[in-house]
Amino acid sequence: LAKTTQPISMDSYEGQEVNITCSHNNIATNDYITWYQQFPSQGPRFIIQGYKTKVTNEVASLFIPADRKSSTLSLPRVSLSDTAVYYCLVGDPVYNFNKFYFGSGTKLNVKP
């Protein structure tokens, strides 16, 4: 099971770029890296998914080094509304033999 490790919490200020790193030393060849965002009293929301190098969408960027043992979610110019818990998941998106493990996530607190 490709367990993940993330910081428990992070603080930032509005307008800053935030980088949240996730460690996944036991990632398997077919595993992808997926990030979710959860606001209070809501279900998690898919943000981004990647396999290697860099992926970017309208919400975030995901950086994955060559060894794939870690990944970094980058949120550009955060606002107060980005205050949420961010989860990193690792697993095979087609033949998942691992449980979907959300872990504790990283609680991001954006200050004015």
Next chain:
Amino acid sequence: DARVTQTPRHKVTEMGQEVTMRCQPILGHNTVFWYRQTMMQGLELLAYFRNRAPLDDSGMPKDRFSAEMPDATLATLKIQPSEPRDSAVYFCASGLSGLLYIQYFGAGTRLSVL
């Protein structure tokens, strides 16, 4: 805007009563997941269906919990009898096989068992 619909949003019940939670997955999705979230345990997977067949329910207490998909538009999670330790937020999510990690979550059912 397609979304996963869960009912009820809130449920307060007494210990020993049966609780049924319902989920309408996004039309066309063939995978359905049930999760439970508490402050202590975080988000835990309870059950996972593909094409209405249960593929993994190892996270579910078998003696009191049951999950079914009577048809492609309805998934149910039942607790009988309920206990105070079942108090949590229960989320349903749906998606497509082959994209297992891209799941669309409902707003959840907040259950309080007194």
